[in-house]
Every structure is written in C-alpha cells, then in structure tokens.
Amino acid sequence: MTHQRSSGNANQTFFNEGDKNHQSLSPLHSTWVTAFLKEEDTLSILHQIYLSLFINNYTPTVLIDLQGQIIQVNQSALEFLQYSSADLILSPYSNLLRINKKSPDDMFIKKINESNPFKVECQVLNGIGELIPVLLSATPFVIGEELIGTFGVIHDMSEGYRLNEITASKDPLTSLPNRLSFLKELTKWHTNGESFDVLRVDIENLKDINSVYGYEIGDSILKNVSERLITFLGKQTFISRFGDASFVCMATDELKISKNQLLKRISKPIKVDKEEIFFRVLIGKVYFPQDGLEVKDIIKSLDLSIQLNKCRKRFSSQKEIGEQELIQRVKLENEITMALKKNQFELFLQPKVLWKEKKIKGAEALLRWTHPRYGAVSPVDFIPIAEETGLIIEMGEWVFEEVCKVLQKWKNTNIPDKTISVNISIQQLYRKGFLDTLVTLVNQYGINPNLIELEMTESTFSYDTKKAQRILVDCQQAGFHVSMDDFGTDYSSLNLLAEFPLDTLKIDKRFIQSYNRNERSQVILKSIISLSKGLHLQSVVEGVETLLEFEAAKKLDCDIIQGYYFSKPLPIQKFEEYANQFDYSIYINT
Template structure:
C-alpha cells in the first residue's frame, strides 16, 4: 500500500446470505477519476464469485464440524473420538507409552429429563460438560458418546494412578449443585477405566473393557470409578442377561414382598412393617433388590415393579387390620425414578383407594440422595404426600448430604439412622457421638428416630441409653414372608395382652 491515501476508489461489498464479510475494490493513487460501468461489473462479478466460494467453504467447514462434533455440547463425537483413539494407539505403541480410555455415565440423568423436561436436561448436560472439561489435561479428549454417556481418552499416562486421579477429580467436581432455570440439581457419575496395553491393545477391546468397568461401577452403587478386570466381562454379560429376564419376571409375577418389623424396645410393640421386594428367579433363586433395582431403573421397569410392591404392601396391611391385629404402619421404599415420577402422588392415592388402607398407615421411605436431586421438586412432592396423610421417612440418614438446613425445609416425619453408625457403636466413639447427635436432632425437630441394622443386644442397649426407642434389625427379626409376618404380629399381639393382664393384676394387688 502507498503511504498516501488513494485519490479515487471503487468498492463492492462481499456478502454471504445478506451478511457483510468484506469489500473488494479498485484504487487509483495517480488521479481522481470516474469508474466505468464495465469496471464496476467486474468487481460485482468478483465479489459474487468470492462470496460463493466463501459460502461453500463455510458450508463444508460446518458439515465437517457437525460430522465430528456433538451439536449440543460442542464436544467431539464418536467418529472423532475413534480417529483420535487410533492415532493415540499408534503413538503409544511406537513410544511404548501407557494410555487410558474411560467411559463416564451421569447417574440418574434420565430422571431429570423425565421430570423437568429435555430443555432443563440439555442445559444440565452443557453445564456438566464445562465442569468435566476443567478436569482434563491439554492433550486429553472428552467426547459425548451418546445420551448422558461420555468417553475420555488420556494419552501418555505414567500408570493407573494418573487415570484414577482424573476420575476422582471428575466425581468431586460434579458434587456441587447445578443451578438450572431455578432448580437446584445434583448429579453424580459412574466411571469405568481401561489401560493400554494391559487391558487391551486395540480400540475395540479398550472400549469394551472400559464399558464393562462402567457396568461394575453402576452395580457398586454408582458415584464411583472402577478399573477393568477380566472378570468384569462375564459380570457384564450376566447383568445383561438379568436385565432381559426382568421383563419376563414382571409378566410371570416372579416378585415377592418380605416384611421386616420395626420395634419399640421400651414396650415390645411392633410399630411398623417394612416391605422389602425380592425376585424369585426360577433358576437363580431369591435375588435381592441391590442386584436388580438399578437395572429396573435404567430400563424403566421400576415403575411397574414399584407400583406392584406398593399395592401388595398396602393390601397386606389392610388384611392384617381386617383380621383384628394391632394397626401398624407399612413402610415402602421409593427408588429415585419412582419418587421423581410426575404421577407418584396420583399413584399413591389410587393404591390407597383400591386397597382401602387409611393414608396414616403408610410411610414412604426416600434417601438423602433422592431428596437432594432436585430440592424444590422434592419439597413440593413431600408436602403433597403429607397433605394426603402419608408419612415420609428419610432413610440411611447420616451418609449423604446431611445438611441440617434442608432437613428442616423438607419436613420429614421420621429419621432412620444408617446401619453403618449402628454397626460401629460399641467400638467407635465417633459413631456413638454421631448417633447420639442424630437422635437429639430428631427429637428436637419432633421427628421419630429409628435405628437400622441392630444385630446385637449390646447395640440395642447402647441405643436405649441414647434415648432411641425404635429399632429394626436381625436382632428382632430377619425379613419374613407374608405368612411369617402375620404370625409374628399375632404372637406380638398376644404378648402385649399378656403383659397388660400381668400389669393389671400387679396394680390390683
């Protein structure tokens, strides 16, 4: 360019879809002049040609980007992840480096989608993505594999410890609440880890083994990471087979409800019966809920199973009342997806109406994790159920969020002390101190306090000394069939009558 401005110039805009991108023109530094229509036509043609070329380049770039990226999160997609994985494997093989592949699943994300809608779910995915990216190194890749599942590629690691540090960092970074459109949302993650070369030397094997480790992390209760072991492949296939059997189990009514009593140790009276579902598998025998509830939640079968358990338990309690036995409350556990189900209140009302059980004889149990997934939603749901007359118990208290502030806000009726504290009561002063504090807290808030997992006389006596009256555990009874539970209630009733008569005679004397 000349240091002096041109004496005459002609400029034509370059536009793409009516958006200005720049100019093309002629300049004359020697004289002022009139530009001819021919010169102007040349510029117009050149501008149109350049604009068309730029538009094609942008379209091609957009197509390339969309082919290799997830549009919602902006992360690499499967295609780009697979390409980077192939390159990373070549480099690792050439330089004898270790590398890691990780599968990550956002726990219970589907529940949020189901209850609050996909718009909130999409915002949550975008926010979670930003937190996940903050945990990675510069050369690491995180890709959206699909839905709420992500894949991580960690090239050039020193060993398993490097991968587990990042996995723990991810678990920790997701713990704080997400504020999405006025909702306080909590999510956790399950992570499966496979290391090159010991867990696989090709992309397919590493991905399969990381996925098997993810399956194991979910089976272990979620919110954890697992490193691949060869045994996990058979475990993953067993879980898949079990998941397929669940459909048949519902159709053939293979589920059965057992009942475990809750006892007032001062009076000897049974106050509650907790309904516990079991799966009577034709080949595998009795399967505990720990094994199949997670699977049922993932494939949506939990709604049918949960409604059946609620119906069965309420009908059984009404049958006990109709038989003239003392009236006890029936306690039924709710899973995450059950509680978040929009129609839960209507379902409970319908079951109570059909079984003719009065609402005050039903207690629904939820965990801290369930309550804290969406605080506002949970508070409203609990209030609706309580207005109906149903009681709400906070199960496994002490191992989750345990915020005194939210405990007051939710307005629970009952606190159930987690068995982990009860188990260590005799030998661990900290467990005893925590248990004592929970009991005092519950009493201060006018809540019923129940100790779970009581297995020894020493534990019972220790709890009594801390002013805990209601207990549940193997010391009093294992879970019983409906027939066995009926007999226990009959025996307990007779015992109460005998004690009443004895006390009356002693009083007369």
C-alpha cells in the same frame, strides 16, 4: 444373454501396479478379472470409471459378484462399517447384510443376476456387533456385454433417510466432532501405530434428567460438560460427542487423571432459575495397543470399561476386574427383569413394636426373592443392580401396590389398623409423577394413606434438597407419613432435620449394636432420641438383636423397637399369625 465367467487368476490386480497416478489398489478377488484385461485402452477406460464410481466415492459402496460374494469395498464403507478390507473381501454378503424378510436371500441373488437396478431395505452388521438399518441401492456392474455383479451403495437409515450424514463432521449441539469424525480420527491414529489413550465420559442419569426437567436442561448439561472437557484436557486432546450422553477424548500423551480431578472439574451441578441440577458421571479409560490391536477392539474395550465402571462405581481401567464379573452382573440384571415379569418376588414384613404399649405398631415392608433355580437371592446382591439399572422404579411400585393389597385385606377382615413403612429409592422420589402414582394406588385399594410411611435414607433427602422438600410436603399433605432411615450416617443429618417435614427418625442400627461397648454410641443415641422428642418425632431403634440391646433401647426411652430380637422379616401370613399371638411378656422374661 449374460454368461458367468469361470476362468482367470484370482490374485491378479484390477489395475497395472506401474500406474503412478493413483494409489495402489487392493486385489479384486474374482475369477473373471484376467479375461477383461487384454487391451490397454479398455483397461484405461475401466480404470477411470472404477476410480470415479467406486474408490473415490464418499458413499459407502461394496462390490458383490453373481454368487453373492463381496469382492471389493471402498474406504468409505470400511470407515462406516468399522471393518478392515481383510474382514470383508471374499466373504459372503450374508455376513454383512441382513436382508428384510420380504426379500429372502435367494431373491437377493436372483435380483443381482437379473441385470436391473434395485433397492432393498435391510440391516448391516458392523465391526462392533451393531445392526444398523440401511437402504442398499444396487447398480449392475457390466463390462462389455457381460454382467459381472452389482455395486451396492449403502445409505444409513438409522435416523431416517440421512443420505448426507457421511459428510457431516460436527455435533450440532456442542459443536464438537461427532461419532463418525471420532471413528475416522481413531482409524487414522491407529494406522499411525503410535500409542495413545482413549477416555470416555458418560452422563449416567441424563435420561432421568430429561424426563424430570425437560430436554433443555439435559442439553445445557451436555454443553457444560463439553466446555469443561475442552478447558480441562486442552487443545492437544481430540474431544468428540460419541453418543446421546457420552463423550470420547483421545490423547497421545498419557491422560493421568484421577477420579477426584476429573469429577471435580466436569460434574459440578448447573444452575437453572437459581436451582442446582446435579448429574452423575461415569468414566472409562483404555489404552492402545494394550486394550485392543484393532479399531473395533478399542471400541469394545471402551464399552466394557464403562460397563465395568457401572458395576464398581469407580474410576478404573476394565483390566482391574475380570469380564466374568461383568457377565454375571448382566445375567443377574436379566434375571431381575424376568423375576418382575414372572412375579418371583415376595413381600415380607418385619414387626415394629411399641414397647411401652406392649403391642405391634406395624411393620417394615421388605422385598425377598426366591429364584426357581438358585434359591434365595440376597437383597444385597440384587437391590444395588436394580438401583443402577432403573429397575428399582418398577420394583418399588410393585412393593407399594402389594402393601396396599395387604392393608386392604386387613381392612376387609377387620384386623386392627397397623402401619406399614415402605422404602423409597432416590430414583422413585425424583421421578416425575411419583406422588400421583402413590395416590392413585391408595385410592384404587381404598386405603387410608395415614397407614403408610414413606421411608428414605439421608442421601435420598440430600440429593436435591429443595426438590425433595417440596415433594415431601406434598406427600404429608396427601396423608402419608415420612420417615428418615439410617439416621446418623451422613454429615448433613442435623441440617436435614431443620429443613424437612418428618414424622419419624429411624436410627442407624450400628449405634445400638455398639451401645454396650462404646461410650460414644451411648451419648449419640441418647442425644438423637432426646432431639427427636424435642422435634415431636417418633424415634425408632432398629437392628435390636439381643436382650442387652433391647434393655438399652428401653432405657433410652425410644418409641419403637425393630429387630431380630422380636422377629425376623416374615411372609404376610406368618406376620399376621405373629401379630395376632404377640405376647410382650415373653421378651421381658427372656
């Protein structure tokens, strides 16, 4: 029969402070200590056992008393859990462990008091807020015949039973120190108290590259980036592989690195079978002690730095913009996800006018969002976030399917054929199976692909020219038309015209809107339209808002005019009414 002790001095240390053979140990905070420290022989034996099984154990271990209170943790546990001893000692075990539903909390306490070894699968909440799946092996802690509590040995199960992971120090792919090694080194630097800089480098689109080109290409990029970091930052910098697509670098000397310097060195494309593979890099930077006094604060600041860099798309410290902006951005991202699920988006159409034939040729499909609480949300606010997070892919497919539904409806109700242009993002175009998705949808709705025009900006074309060229040739062969949007905004415009299969040039609206006050705009517009005729491409002047701009577009002899002068983007039904009642003469006599 066992009994629970209730007397003793909670502040008394477990071993004699005068013992010079071992390091000073933290107080063992429990009421039963004094009762067992009466005889020196017993103390010496317990001392050796304790050192062997607990303090010097390379496996994370915690000591929990019969009430479920954590009374001691070893150094391996502190490193694995990313806590200080003060964070854990005297706290209830439930602050750290999340017990499986099959083993509720009262059962856990009951098992500790049964004096039998047991194992339980659960989760631990570490110092930076991550839940890690673990296997807890509990061994009774008995002194004499008295049950004191249990030793809980923690095995990391985040990638299966990797009981030896705690001793691993290298990343097998890059041979750099791994995340665990970084955390140990960070703890060491932090303990030394010297100021230092931490730099994090993330490969933003590695997941997409793996999906499109395969994991071998992704691995090649990771190896190349690691080698470039070592070459550029030097041996004095501690460089580690921090995550699947990220590296962390630490230096005691200030890392005075500009965006251009770093990006130029590490983000050059890699060549695979004579093809260049491009990747995007995000950089975050924090300073100790300015950006966090504790190890967990430094990690949080580093994560925040990367997140804020995603928001701003620039090299900066997280201190340059507030956390509130990040919070708003994350909330908006969640709202976008919810809007897709709850069908809050709506398709609008803006008319495109064949002015010589005095009729509506078709429309451009545009996305609009009316939030149930906040009302209309501008595309300027939600489209960039959708592109950054990858939600633009789901959003783009939704738009394309809605366009197919509209064209099917027009076909079934004998409305004269009209084309609809659909904006295609860079993420969509280079996504594996892009064209297969489009073909499946037009076949599903019985639509002629000639009625759909795929509209892309110059930057989308130029991201990976050879791959884009192949995809667009296939799109044309499948029956789709291809349009270059915002033509004239990129230095490579003329080169793209020579290389890409196109049907339409859509001229950036800034040219027409400055036409009547800028002589150079007049020359450029005239040249572009003349060029399009020579290449047998349709020319679209967009952004026409006034009578003067309308007259200028006609004078330039473009093919199609689009803009608020004729109509703003309209809901489907309103567009159908507008197209049915369209009277070109109204606009001539304005």
